[in-house]
Amino acid sequence: MSGIIKYAFKEHITKIQAKAEKEMLAEFEAGKFTFERPLVKQNVYLINPLSAVVLFRTAEETAVTVTVRGKTKEADIRHTFPKGTTHILPVLGLYANYKNSVEITLYQGQTATATIEVGDVLENVAVHRMETTPEYMQDNLIFLTPANANKAIGVDYAGDIRWHLTIPCAFDLKRLKNGNIIVGSDRLTRLPYYMSGLYEMSLVGKIYKEYRLPGGYHHDQFEMPDGSLLALTGDLNSDTVEDICVLIDRKTGGILKTWDYKNFLEPGLGKSGSWSEEDWFHNNAVWYDAITNSLTFSGRHMDIMPNIDFETGKLNWIIGDPEGWPREWVDKYFFKPAGEGDFDWQYEQHACVVTPNGDVMCFDNGHWRSKVMGKYLNSKENFSRGVRYKINTEDMTIEQVWQFGKERGYEFYSPYICNVEYYNEGHYLVHSGGICYVNGEPSEQLGSLVKDTDNAELKSITAEVYHDKVMMELETLGNYYRAEKLKLYSDGINLDMGEGSVLGSLDETKEFDTDIPAEAYGEFMPESCNASIQEEEDRLVFKSRFEKGQLVMLLLEGEEGTHRYYISTTAVSHLAMCVGTFYDTDERNTSICISKTGLKGAYDVRVIIEDKKYETGVKITC
Amino acid sequence: MTKEVNVQEFNAEYSSGLVLTDFYSKDCGPCKMLAFVLRDVEKLHPGLNILKVDFDECKDLTEKYGVEGYPTLILFKDGAEVARMKGLQQKPAIIRMIEENA
Numbered sequence: 001m002s003g004i005i006k007y008a009f010k011e012h013i014t015k016i017q018a019k020a021e022k023e024m025l026a027e028f029e030a031g032k033f034t035f036e037r038p039l040v041k042q043n044v045y046l047i048n049p050l051s052a053v054v055l056f057r058t059a060e061e062t063a064v065t066v067t068v069r070g071k072t073k074e075a076d077i078r079h080t081f082p083k084g085t086t087h088i089l090p091v092l093g094l095y096a097n098y099k100n101s102v103e104i105t106l107y108q109g110q111t112a113t114a115t116i117e118v119g120d121v122l123e124n125v126a127v128h129r130m131e132t133t134p135e136y137m138q139d140n141l142i143f144l145t146p147a148n149a150n151k152a153i154g155v156d157y158a159g160d161i162r163w164h165l166t167i168p169c170a171f172d173l174k175r176l177k178n179g180n181i182i183v184g185s186d187r188l189t190r191l192p193y194y195m196s197g198l199y200e201m202s203l204v205g206k207i208y209k210e211y212r213l214p215g216g217y218h219h220d221q222f223e224m225p226d227g228s229l230l231a232l233t234g235d236l237n238s239d240t241v242e243d244i245c246v247l248i249d250r251k252t253g254g255i256l257k258t259w260d261y262k263n264f265l266e267p268g269l270g271k272s273g274s275w276s277e278e279d280w281f282h283n284n285a286v287w288y289d290a291i292t293n294s295l296t297f298s299g300r301h302m303d304i305m306p307n308i309d310f311e312t313g314k315l316n317w318i319i320g321d322p323e324g325w326p327r328e329w330v331d332k333y334f335f336k337p338a339g340e341g342d343f344d345w346q347y348e349q350h351a352c353v354v355t356p357n358g359d360v361m362c363f364d365n366g367h368w369r370s371k372v373m374g375k376y377l378n379s380k381e382n383f384s385r386g387v388r389y390k391i392n393t394e395d396m397t398i399e400q401v402w403q404f405g406k407e408r409g410y411e412f413y414s415p416y417i418c419n420v421e422y423y424n425e426g427h428y429l430v431h432s433g434g435i436c437y438v439n440g441e442p443s444e445q446l447g448s449l450v451k452d453t454d455n456a457e458l459k460s461i462t463a464e465v466y467h468d469k470v471m472m473e474l475e476t477l478g479n480y481y482r483a484e485k486l487k488l489y490s491d492g493i494n495l496d497m498g499e500g501s502v503l504g505s506l507d508e509t510k511e512f513d514t515d516i517p518a519e520a521y522g523e524f525m526p527e528s529c530n531a532s533i534q535e536e537e538d539r540l541v542f543k544s545r546f547e548k549g550q551l552v553m554l555l556l557e558g559e560e561g562t563h564r565y566y567i568s569t570t571a572v573s574h575l576a577m578c579v580g581t582f583y584d585t586d587e588r589n590t591s592i593c594i595s596k597t598g599l600k601g602a603y604d605v606r607v608i609i610e611d612k613k614y615e616t617g618v619k620i621t622c
Numbered sequence: 623m624t625k626e627v628n629v630q631e632f633n634a635e636y637s638s639g640l641v642l643t644d645f646y647s648k649d650c651g652p653c654k655m656l657a658f659v660l661r662d663v664e665k666l667h668p669g670l671n672i673l674k675v676d677f678d679e680c681k682d683l684t685e686k687y688g689v690e691g692y693p694t695l696i697l698f699k700d701g702a703e704v705a706r707m708k709g710l711q712q713k714p715a716i717i718r719m720i721e722e723n724a
Contacts, residue, residue, distance in 0.1 A: 277708075512655075512712065513712055513713055513714075514655070514658050514659045514662055514712065514713060515658070516655070516658055517658075548649070548651075549649035549650055549651050549654075550651055551651050551654040551655060552651065553655075566655055566710070568651060568652060568710070569651040570650065570651055570652055
C-alpha cells in the first residue's frame with residue numbers, strides 16, 4: 001500500500017469491460033425484457049458514450065432493425081441484425097447533448113421507440129465545418145484519430161459527431177475483414193508515443209483483443225490476405241527507434257516474421273531535415289502488395305518509400321529524391337522522372353498506398369521540401385498534397401499522374417502526420433491533419449509541440465476528391481493523425497459476448513547495471529515530486545516530477561535481487577511527434593513504464609534521488 | 623585513474639596511451655550517472671586514464687573536438703581520437719569500445 005505516493009492497481013480494460021457486460025447480462029436475465037420494453041444500457045463498455053446496447057427477447061425468431069433517428073432524416077443510422085430470439089443489439093450513432101430516439105423494428109412487424117439521453121460527453125473535440133451532401137456521404141462517417149489531447153471521433157455528413165472514444169487510442173484506425181476495427185492501444189509503453197500494442201474492437205467500444213508487441217506499436221498496421229497483421233514496431237532496448245516491422249499471428253499474438261530495416265537500408269544516408277541518429281528512418285506506414293508479394297514502407301526521415309520482397313527482405317526499389325545519395329544506390333534503386341507533366345518529389349511523406357494497378361500514392365507533407373539545407377522552404381512558402389506516382393520498374397522511371405493540395409499552398413500544409421486513401425480510379429481521400437498557425441502565421445513547429453502560450457491555432461482538413469471535384473471537405477479544430485471513411489455498422493452482429501483476451505507479450509524493460517551509492521533515507525519521496533504508481537497485470541507506470549539535472553533511479557527490491565531503472569531528468573527535444581497525446585509540456589515531469597516480463601515475486605519500489613534512497617510504500621507483485 | 627582536468631592539464635595528459643575523456647556538465651543527470659558507470663569501468667581497467675572535462679569551462683576543447691552536448695565520451699590513443707560515444711552509456715558498451723581499441 002502507499003503512503004504519500006498515489007497508488008492504484010488498474011485492471012486490463014478487457015477485464016473491466018467483462019465485468020460491465022456480466023452485470024448487463026445479469027440484469028437482462030433477471031428481468032422480462034420485451035421488444036416493447038427492452039433493457040437499454042448506454043455506454044456499456046465505458047469508452048464510447050455515443051453508443052448503447054438494447055436487449056430483449058422475442059417469442060419467435062426474427063430479424064430486428066435498429067434506427068438511431070438523425071436530427072434530419074438523412075442522418076438516420078440504421079442496421080438490420082441477423083434473426084434470433086435473444087437480441088443483444090449495439091446502438092451506434094447517438095448524439096451528445098441530445099435526447100436520442102432509437103427505433104426498434106421487428107422484421108415485417110411493429111416498431112417500438114426508446115429514448116436515450118446523452119449528456120455533454122465530448123472531450124476536446126470540435127468540428128468547424130463539413131461541406132458535403134447527404135446524397136454523397138449517405139451514412140458514412142469520417143473517423144479521425146488524435147494527434148493532441150483530442151480523442152477519436154466519427155463525423156457525419158452534417159458535421160455532427162456520432163462516434164467518440166474517451167480513451168486515447170491513437171495512430172491508425174482500420175476496419176478488418178471481420179467487421180471489427182483495429183487501432184492503437186491507449187497504454188503508453190515509452191514516451192513519446194510507443195504503445196503497448198493494438199486493440200481489435202467493436203465500434204460500440206468493446207475490446208476483443210489486445211495484441212501486445214514486445215517492441216511497442218506505433219503509426220500503422222495492415223491486415224494481410226490471410227488475416228495476419230503487419231504492425232510497425234521497434235526494439236525498445238536498441239539505440240534506434242521505429243525501424244522494425246513484424247507480422248502477428250491473429251490467434252496467438254505471436255510474432256511470425258520480422259523485418260529490420262537496417263538489413264536493407266543504411267542509417268545516415270539520404271537524411272531529411274528532421275533526421276536524428278536515433279530516429280533515422282521514422283517509419284510511419286506499411287503497405288502489402290499481393291501482386292508483387294512485397295512491402296512498401298514510408299520513412300519520413302529519409303524522404304523515401306522503399307519496397308522490399310516480403311519473403312527475402314531484399315530491397316527492390318526506392319521512391320524519393322536521390323540528391324545526396326551515393327551513386328551505387330541511385331543507379332540501382334531510384335527512379336528517374338519521365339513524362340511531360342508536373343513533377344515534384346515527396347518529402348517527409350506519410351501513409352504510402354499501392355493502387356490496384358501498381359501506382360504508389362502517399363501524403364506528401366513536403367516538410368523542408370529539399371535534400372539540401374540551404375534550400376529548405378519555410379512553412380509559408382511550402383505546400384502539402386496527396387500525390388499519385390506511376391512507376392515502371394523495368395526502365396526505372398516515375399511519372400506524377402495526380403496530385404491534390406499543392407494549389408492550396410500553406411492553407412493545406414501539414415509538416416507531420418496525415419494520410420491518403422484510394423477508393424477507386426479518380427476517387428481519393430486526402431487528409432491534412434497537422435495544420436498549425438502561431439500568431440496567425442503558418443508555424444515552423446509541429447502542432448503537437450506548440451505550447452499553450454504560443455497563441456496557436458491547430459486544425460485539420462479532410463477532403464474527398466472525385467475526378468478532381470471536392471465532394472466532401474471536413475475541417476476540425478485540433479490536429480488529427482489520420483482520417484478514414486467508414487460506416488458505423490458492418491454486416492452481421494457487430495457485438496460478440498465474452499471476455500476479451502490479451503495476446504502477445506511485452507519485452508523486458510532494459511535495466512541499468514550500475515548502482516548509485518545512496519543512503520537509505522527511510523523517508524517517503526518529497527511531496528514536490530507528486531509521484532504516482534499505477535500497477536497493471538503486466539507492467540507498472542511510475543510518474544514523478546524532478547528538477548532538471550537531478551540524478552534519479554527507480555529500484556525494484558525483491559528477495560531475488562534488485563532491478564534498477566535509470567530515469568533521465570534531461571529535457572528531450574523532438575523533431576518528430578506524430579502523436580502528442582501523451583506529450584507533457586512540463587519538462588520536469590517524467591514517466592517510466594516497467595514491464596513485469598522477466599520479474600518474479602514481490603518487490604518494494606524505492607527511488608534514489610541524488611544520494612538518498614526514498615521509500616514509496618508501494619509493493620508490487622509479478 | 624580518474625581526474626578532473628583543465629585545458630592545460632588535458633593537453634599534457636591525452637597524447638600518451640589510451641585515454642578516455644568524459645565531457646560533462648555539473649547540472650546534468652546523465653553525466654552524474656555516467657560518473658558512476660566510469661567508476662565501475664575503472665575497476666576493470668585500473669590502468670586506463672580517465673579525464674573529466676567540464677563542458678562549460680573548457681570551451682577551447684569542446685570546440686576543438688566538436689563536442690556538441692553532454693555527456694560525450696572520446697577515446698584517444700596516443701593523442702588521436704579512435705572512438706566517441708554521445709549520451710549516457712552502460713558499462714558493457716564502454717568496455718567494448720575500450721577493448722576494441724586497446
